[in-house]
């Protein structure tokens with residue numbers, strides 16, 4: 360296996376006795392983008408600051424290309440870590456031109472200085488703005504310059520903290536994709552912090568899901584989305600429909616028929632969770648629903664409470680006959696049944712997640 364560019368083991372940071380970063384370990388290869396994803400306050404920015412060297416961990420090891428930058432008494436100062444930073448308040452130097460901003464981190468006498476600046480301006484599509492000042496640029500253009508500036512000294516690692524949150528939605532998608540292209544072309548190892556699942560899914564080769572200072576799950580976006588480690592991990596990515604049941608003889612009886620839950624002791628309460636797009640809707644036939652099938656189990660009846668068109672999909676909310684609770688279904692494109700319409704819901708057994716019930720983590 361190739362040596363990781365960035366490797367972290369057992370990182371701990373405490374503030375006033377409270378552990379804000381708990382035993383965080385990760386590794387990122389050159390050219391790989393990893394996203395630290397988690398709710399506000401879970402310790403993402405603190406982790407980034409420890410790697411950047413603007414804060415010191417209480418425990419743990421940080422290595423870059425196998426060389427310790429934090430280990431035992433070793434503390435390599437921030438400017439010698441080979442790490443580029445791009446934060447939300449990236450502020451370009453207002454009195455410098457675009458070109459001068461990009462060249463800021465490069466030695467004046469470096470022989471390839473001009474070529475490097477030109478190369479990066481080209482790469483981020485800003486060559487024709489080289490002589491302008493930041494106030495003459497749009498937010499997106501400023502962002503491109505900030506990226507070029509951060510990449511100019513060829514950092515081995517790039518740390519990005521919510522770098523796109525100042526941009527409006529449409530622009531953000533474009534800038535994200537462009538940024539990704541540039542970072543891949545440069546072969547930098549990237550650790551990006553975000554609290555937005557869509558941003559992580561769009562950018563990351565690997566998502567590191569963080570909660571209460573810990574990485575609770577790491578994996579490719581597909582894996583994290585489709586094999587969440589627990590209910591909060593599943594709920595972080597979309598609305599969830601949750602049905603509670605109690606296991607008896609490896610089965611849980613529900614209004615949608617029995618669910619197989621092998622290996623779970625009798626009497627255990629389980630949460631069966633299903634994402635809204637995996638609910639299947641069928642019509643009411645004189646008070647009867649569709650026949651049960653092995654893949655979808657039994658149908659349960661609900662009454663449409665409201666339906667809304669969301670653009671690429673419709674969101675339909677049902678009040679279920681069995682317990683009066685609301686379940687949410689996403690249907691591709693347009694499906695807008697009138698409130699009060701009785702319909703039947705089923706869901707695919709292989710698309711739902713079953714977890715032992717736990718009182719919600721605060």
Ligand SMILES: Nc1ncnc2c1ncn2[C@@H]1O[C@H](COP(=O)(O)OP(=O)(O)OP(=O)(O)O)[C@@H](O)[C@H]1O
Pocket residue numbers: 374379397398399400401402403404405406554
């Ligand atoms: N210097 C500090 N002194 C005391 N507590 C701190 C300090 N820095 C951060 N914290 C606390 O550590 C916790 C984690 O903060 P951190 O900024 O890392 O979270 P985050 O996941 O990046 O959140 P956000 O997305 O809101 O920036 C918070 O509860 C914060 O109040």
